[in-house]
Amino acid sequence: xxxxxxxxxxxxxxxxxxxxxxxxxxxxxxxxxxxxxxxxxxxxxxxxxxxxxxxxxxxxxxxxxxxxxxxxxxxxxxxxxxxxxxxxxxxxxxxxxxxxxxxxxxxxxxxxxxxxxxxxxxxxxxxxxxxxxxxxxxxxxxxxxxxxxxxxxxxxxxxxxxxxxxxxxxxxxxxxxxxxxxxxxxxxxxxxxxxxxxxxxxxxxxxxxxxxxxxxxxxxxxxxxxxxxxxxxxxxxxxxxxxxxxxxxxxxxxxxxxxxxxxxxxxxxxxxxxxxxxxxxxxxxxxxxxxxxxxxxxxxxxxxxxxxxxxxxxxx
Numbered sequence: 001x002x003x004x005x006x007x008x009x010x011x012x013x014x015x016x017x018x019x020x021x022x023x024x025x026x027x028x029x030x031x032x033x034x035x036x037x038x039x040x041x042x043x044x045x046x047x048x049x050x051x052x053x054x055x056x057x058x059x060x061x062x063x064x065x066x067x068x069x070x071x072x073x074x075x076x077x078x079x080x081x082x083x084x085x086x087x088x089x090x091x092x093x094x095x096x097x098x099x100x101x102x103x104x105x106x107x108x109x110x111x112x113x114x115x116x117x118x119x120x121x122x123x124x125x126x127x128x129x130x131x132x133x134x135x136x137x138x139x140x141x142x143x144x145x146x147x148x149x150x151x152x153x154x155x156x157x158x159x160x161x162x163x164x165x166x167x168x169x170x171x172x173x174x175x176x177x178x179x180x181x182x183x184x185x186x187x188x189x190x191x192x193x194x195x196x197x198x199x200x201x202x203x204x205x206x207x208x209x210x211x212x213x214x215x216x217x218x219x220x221x222x223x224x225x226x227x228x229x230x231x232x233x234x235x236x237x238x239x240x241x242x243x244x245x246x247x248x249x250x251x252x253x254x255x256x257x258x259x260x261x262x263x264x265x266x267x268x269x270x271x272x273x274x275x276x277x278x279x280x281x282x283x284x285x286x287x288x289x290x291x292x293x294x295x296x297x298x299x300x301x302x303x304x305x306x307x308x309x310x311x312x313x314x315x316x
Contacts, residue, residue: 002108003108003109003110004079004084004085004086004087004106004108004109004110005086005087005110005112005113006086006087006088006089006105006109006110006111006112007024007086007087007088007089007111007112007113007114007115008089008091008100008111008113008114008115009021009088009089009090009091009114009115009116009117010091010093010097010114010115010116010117010137010138010141011093011116011117011118011137012093012094012118012119012122012126012134012137013043013045013092013093013094014045014046014119015093015117015118015119015147016117016119016145016147016148017045017090017091017117018041018045018047018048018049018090019047020115020117020145021039021088021090022047022049022050023178024088025037025054025057025059025088026053026057034058035058035084035085035086036058036059036060036082036083036084036085036086037054037057037058037059037060037084037085037086037087037088038059038060038061038062038078038082038084038086038087038088039054039059039060039061039062039087039088039089039090040061040062040063040064040075040078040087040088040089040090041061041062041063041064041090042063042064042065042070042089042090042091042092042095043090043092043093049061060082060084062078062081062082064078067092067095067096070095070100071103072103072104072105072106075105075106075109076106076107078106079106079107079109087109093133093137094133096136097136097137097139097140098136098139098140101140113142113143114140114141114142114143115141115142115143115144115145116137116138116141116143116144116145117145117147118137118144118145118146118147118158119147119148120146120147120148120149120150120153120158120173121148123146123158127161135161135165135249138162138165138166138169139165139166140166141166141169142168142169142170143169143170143171143172144162144166144169144170144171144172145172145174146158146171146172146173146174147174147176148174148175148176149173149174149175149176149181150175150176153173153181154186155173155181155183155185155186156185156186156187156188156205156209157188157205157315158171159171159185159208160204160205160208160209160315161315163208163212164204164208164247164249164256164315165249165254167208167212187202187205187206187209188201188202188205189202189206191216191217191220194221195221195222195223195279196217196220196221196222196223197223197224198222198223198224199224200225200245200308200310200313201313201314203224203245203247203258203313204245204247204258204313204314204315205315206222206224207244207245207247207258207260208258208315210260210282210295211260211294211295214282214284214293214294214295215284217282217284217295218282218283218284218295219281219282219283220281220282221279221280221281221282221300222279222280222281222282222297223277223278223279223280224243224278225245225275225276225277225278225305225308226243226244226245226259226275226276226278227243227244227245227246227273227274227275227311228241228242228243228269228270228271228272228273228274228275228276229241229242229243229244229257229259229272229273230242230269230270230271230272230274231272232272238267239263239264239265239266239267239269240261240262240263240264240269241262241264241269241270242259242260242261242262243259243260243262243276243278243297244257244258244259244260245257245258245259245311245312245313246258246311246312246313247312247313247314247315248312248313248314248315249315255312258313260295260296260297261287261289261290261294261295261296261297262278262280262296262297262298262299263296263297263298264299264302265298265299270302270304274304275304275305275306275307275308276302276303276304276305277301277302277303277304277305278297278299278301278302279299279300279301279302280297280298280299280300280302281297281298281300282295282296282297282298283295283296283298284296
């Protein structure tokens with residue numbers, strides 16, 4: 001028996017999951033075949049499914065009301081009842097997401113794509129009040145869609161938050177009228193300055209942008225305050241250090257070090273976990289630590305610095 005593709009949609013209530021699924025089915029030519037389509041709806045939002053219209057494309061809706069019911073046995077019962085050829089799961093945004101990828105799905109069901117929808121107008125509020133729950137929606141998403149965007153949407157900030165927990169994710173910005181917002185993301189620092197000044201508040205965004213788009217920074221000078229990674233265990237070559245900052249990505253339990261290779265050309269390099277004020281030129285070169293080409297820092301000026309009041313940086 002052939003595999004049954006499952007399209008998995010996450011996101012908080014009223015983030016646009018129902019609308020996206022219906023647009024996919026009716027406007028993007030997805031339902032042109034005679035496949036039996038099953039939508040598993042796990043919450044009731046403002047937008048409801050047009051069941052009569054769905055019948056015209058051989059689509060049905062099954063509901064799951066509680067997180068406890070979202071289990072292998074119950075899903076298999078639904079599979080036996082509807083015998084779908086393709087499945088769309090509109091998952092409840094308040095339920096645990098990670099368990100879904102670990103659980104056993106009905107026979108031949110395979111998650112082929114995971115998408116997360118986000119209401120751009122409420123994203124910052126949710127991140128401020130329920131960051132862990134919000135970020136869980138994005139861990140496994142291959143595509144993250146910010147809808148209801150406008151000219152004031154801070155795209156670079158939103159992108160930094162997503163890339164902090166899911167670097168491969170594709171990010172799409174959609175306006176309220178459904179058109180794609182393809183304007184270039186504005187960064188909170190001047191990339192064309194003689195020396196790009198990176199404040200503590202902007203470090204995380206700069207780091208993610210530089211790692212993803214290193215050619216954009218090739219040959220440019222940058223200045224920031226960094227914590228030195230330089231252990232005495234031989235992990236780094238002589239003269240090489242990794243300055244960076246610890247960033248809180250999801251919650252206090254999820255803190256990661258965002259550091260960049262730095263070839264100092266010095267015999268006596270700064271000590272491990274010391275602070276430095278660094279001005280350096282960026283060159284895009286091969287590094288085994290990057291498993292390919294990436295940004296390498298070459299110091300222009302490097303001097304000891306005092307530990308900042310807040311050692312962490314943030315994606316907000």
